[in-house]
Amino acid sequence: xxxxxxxxxxxxxxxxxxxxxxxxxxxxxxxxxxxxxxxxxxxxxxxxxxxxxxxxxxxxxxxxxx
Numbered sequence: 001x002x003x004x005x006x007x008x009x010x011x012x013x014x015x016x017x018x019x020x021x022x023x024x025x026x027x028x029x030x031x032x033x034x035x036x037x038x039x040x041x042x043x044x045x046x047x048x049x050x051x052x053x054x055x056x057x058x059x060x061x062x063x064x065x066x
Contacts, residue, residue, distance in 0.1 A: 002054055005064045009050055017046050 021042075022029065030041040057063070
């Protein structure tokens with residue numbers, strides 16, 4: 001329902017979310033499975049945060065219209 005919102009958030013906030021996660025949880029938080037899987041776990045964490053934002057928007061019936 002908020003496809004425009006997730007599109008904009010994914011392109012504008014991805015770096016901010018990734019840097020914030022590394023700031024709050026430590027620089028090596030996603031290296032627990034090795035350097036090979038670090039990008040996978042980083043992307044999964046960013047995706048989870050974006051999904052939680054969309055879930056919050058849906059629960060409060062906040063939808064973007066164009």
